[in-house]
Amino acid sequence: MPNYALTAGRTRSARMDLPIEALVTVTELGLAQRPGLSPEQRTILDAAAEPLSLAEIGSLLGVPIGVARVLVGDLAADDYLAVHLPLVGTDGRPRRELLERLLDGLRAR
Amino acid sequence: MDSAPAERAPAPAAARDGLLPLKILVSGGFGVGKTTLVRSLSEVAPLSTEEGMTSLSDGVDDTRVVPGKSTTTVAMDFGRITVDDRIVLYLFGTPGQSRFWFMWDELARGAVGAVILVDLRRIGDCFAAIDYFENRGLPFVVAVNDFPGTAGVDDDTVRDALALPADAPLTRVDARDGGSCTAALVTLVEYALARSG
Numbered sequence A: 001m002p003n004y005a006l007t008a009g010r011t012r013s014a015r016m017d018l019p020i021e022a023l024v025t026v027t028e029l030g031l032a033q034r035p036g037l038s039p040e041q042r043t044i045l046d047a048a049a050e051p052l053s054l055a056e057i058g059s060l061l062g063v064p065i066g067v068a069r070v071l072v073g074d075l076a077a078d079d080y081l082a083v084h085l086p087l088v089g090t091d092g093r094p095r096r097e098l099l100e101r102l103l104d105g106l107r108a109r
Numbered sequence B: 001m002d003s004a005p006a007e008r009a010p011a012p013a014a015a016r017d018g019l020l021p022l023k024i025l026v027s028g029g030f031g032v033g034k035t036t037l038v039r040s041l042s043e044v045a046p047l048s049t050e051e052g053m054t055s056l057s058d059g060v061d062d063t064r065v066v067p068g069k070s071t072t073t074v075a076m077d078f079g080r081i082t083v084d085d086r087i088v089l090y091l092f093g094t095p096g097q098s099r100f101w102f103m104w105d106e107l108a109r110g111a112v113g114a115v116i117l118v119d120l121r122r123i124g125d126c127f128a129a130i131d132y133f134e135n136r137g138l139p140f141v142v143a144v145n146d147f148p149g150t151a152g153v154d155d156d157t158v159r160d161a162l163a164l165p166a167d168a169p170l171t172r173v174d175a176r177d178g179g180s181c182t183a184a185l186v187t188l189v190e191y192a193l194a195r196s197g
């Protein structure tokens, strides 16, 4: 099946330019609307009961990141998914507090 | 609203505020141990995803314009470390071929930094990766992989051969050993912190 079939023929949407590590979680609205959605959309919402990234969604569905980005972007635009973006400073790098927390977490391993 | 304990319902989105992804790249030449390192560190079996040339630039338009034409895709491994209740760290192995440079730019954007693996028997294979991260000012740690017969080469010799900046960290790893891989990540994050304002 060509990848675009998954996106129901849509080639553009008002999706965000989500980075590959962006995390998503299902919302209460998403849970409520789940029965009326496509199998791919339900798979995403079910997996997003726990935080997972765009990369993991692509892997789960077996589709390229670009396709996962469209599917997730559409679900997020409908507020079925909450998106958690990376936090970077003006220099485009992760903020200092974040690096400190990362260091603590890694040292505790 | 029902006041019974909602023991099965996923936490609503509001309760998940503060979730933050981070990423670190794992780079180096062919067969240098990138996948092995990701596997040693990841709490899930390393996953693979595909990135497509057209998907990056313009959604999936091109596959529709030219029916039957498939996008150029490349498999990329990645792994995951849940750092604490809010932070999830992803490790992305960078694809080795230079024709996939376009993917590195997306991967590098917002990254903490990179671990560049080096096999001393083929030291030139990592030059492209070092150049890439150095030119973009992205923090990196050079991790000399513990391949047979390479233990005798001292750090100064490696630094000279790689023309490493004086402050750039250099470490040794066995990519099959999670402890040494974690230590390499710690070295990288310490360095990134030292360089951040």
Ligand SMILES: Nc1nc2c(ncn2[C@@H]2O[C@H](COP(=O)(O)OP(=O)(O)OP(=O)(O)O)[C@@H](O)[C@H]2O)c(=O)[nH]1
Binding pocket: B029, B030, B031, B032, B033, B034, B035, B036, B037, B096, B145, B146, B147, B148, B173, B174, B175, B176
């Ligand atoms: N002795 C030793 N062998 C290693 C080490 N790391 C990896 N290897 C071995 O080297 C081989 C290549 O490792 P991979 O992890 O597949 O390398 P890669 O960089 O992902 O390779 P490509 O994706 O093909 O570029 C495997 O057989 C590993 O078991 C190490 O630290 N020491």
Ligand SMILES: [Mg+2]
Binding pocket: B034, B035, B036, B077, B093
């Ligand atoms: Mg590999």
